[in-house]
Amino acid sequence: MxxxxxxxxxxxxxxxxxxxxxxxxxxxxxxxxxxxxxxxxFPQAYGDRMRMWALTHVWLIFTVGAVVILLLLVAVLTT
Structure with a gap:
């Protein structure tokens, strides 16, 4: 109604x-x-910030993972 x-x-x-x-x-x-x-x-005012926050953290996790894999490869190849 x-x-x-x-x-x-x-x-x-x-x-x-x-x-x-x-x-x-x-x-x-x-x-x-x-x-x-x-x-x-999320309201629009918070939505853009939340998306940017999530994207930043995803890239940070990806970068740290890539560095760890690279360091493990270097350690294995130099022994």
Whole structure:
């Protein structure tokens, strides 16, 4: 059952007041609503940072693994 126009306006006013009084809580509520609606797990502001963080760690793990393999090869070939 959908909301009437009056109910939507009241809800919009409540949301605007919440954003003014407690922006952090408003962001959290928005994130929860997005998750429940099947949207992104992270808000856009955090999404790009999380992707960059994950990509950086993947490359770091890959690089460390390559260095370890290279050092093992050098150790085996020099003995």
């Amino acid at each position: 959908g909301l009437s126009g009056r109910e939507r306006r009241i809800l919009a006013q409540i949301e605007q007041q919440l954003e003014r009084e407690d922006p952090e809580l408003a962001k959290r509520v928005e994130a929860i609503n997005r998750i429940e609606a099947g949207g992104d797990l």
